[in-house]
Amino acid sequence: MVRRLPDLRRKPPSRDPKRVFILFCEGKNTEPAYFKALERHCDCVVLDIQVIRAAGTPLTIAERASAEVRARHTDKGSFQPGDQIWAVFDRDDHPYFDQALKLCEKAKVGIARSTPCFEVWLILHYQDFHRPDGRHAVQRHLAALSPEYDAKSGKLPDCASLMKSLDVAERRAETQLQARETERTPFGPPSTTVHLLTRAIRRSASLDKKKK
Template identity: 35%
Template sequence: MARSSTRRLTTYRRRKSESRTQRDTILIICVGETEKIYFNQFKLSLGKIKVKTIQNALSPLQLVERAIEEKNTGKYVQVWAVFDKDDYVDYDRAIALAEKNRVGTAYSNQAFEIWFILHFEKMTAPLHRNQYKQKLTNLLGKTYKKADESIIKLLLEKTDTAIQNARWGFELMKKNYGDRPPSNWESSTTVYQLVSELNRWK
């Protein structure tokens, strides 16, 4: 009888632990190694982060569809899709679909590195992603390389500035181009919204 009670208690604790883990985990889905390294730097005291990188390059819409599938499993307290506009034509549809299904989006027009630039200055004009590397090299005072963890750790010290600059730029775009879809809001990003949410869980 005692052995049976012990088994039931062990099973209960395991299920309770699994339930707690699911409720406290924020899933972030992305396609780039840079994004994966960046978000894995965040350490939360009130929950956990799971970053899932999709190996095969997906369009924004396909990535959001994958995020919706994950959300529907009920395993995570929040699910976010991180994607770039690049040259994809389904960027706006991806944003709309995510919003409809209550999936968070951290999207960048044109690419994720604009978030890094915003750690140093505001962005008010279009800048092609091919120019991001040189721009960041100038701002950093050293050659920018994708997925460089040492650079990412350096940028984390300026997170508050990046959030302020990104929010300012996004609100400006919304004010000036609110009648147009986000694909026209260059240069802008909503990565600050995800980072702000993660900061709430620290």
């Protein structure tokens, strides 16, 4: 019987699977640009943020995100521990908003909601904000703070520079939500839970860095 020699070739170092965040976003420009800037800011090789832009109304987004959860659990190899699916949408004047929330909660889809719009979250990178304005007034307020931004022309804020104020924006979002609770208008204008998503992303990135 011929004895087989051991394989002395060096095996490549094992790498952790990527931590995937799939974000179904209502917006087609601002939200994708922001979260891609956040991905670059985290500078983590195992972090993969996949943005589905212009994904529809909150209810449509909830349906698509829930379907993605079911599909990935059916295909066991495609859903890894640490993977997360989120819905990113605005309250604005959308019908069936509460139904969308319930659908996300049932499917365990993360919810990053803003009232009236995502721009509330961007304003918090500059200052506290408690004016109960509508969408267009909020967008004008952001434009006054960020000269690069123009909702009408589609010009985007400098999302990379916003990352410098991410910590304070998250704290301001918490304070903002607490203020709405005190006013007995939970999640009323203005408010946002986008900080829950940014923290989840940054926590996932930091876990990888702690291993090194």
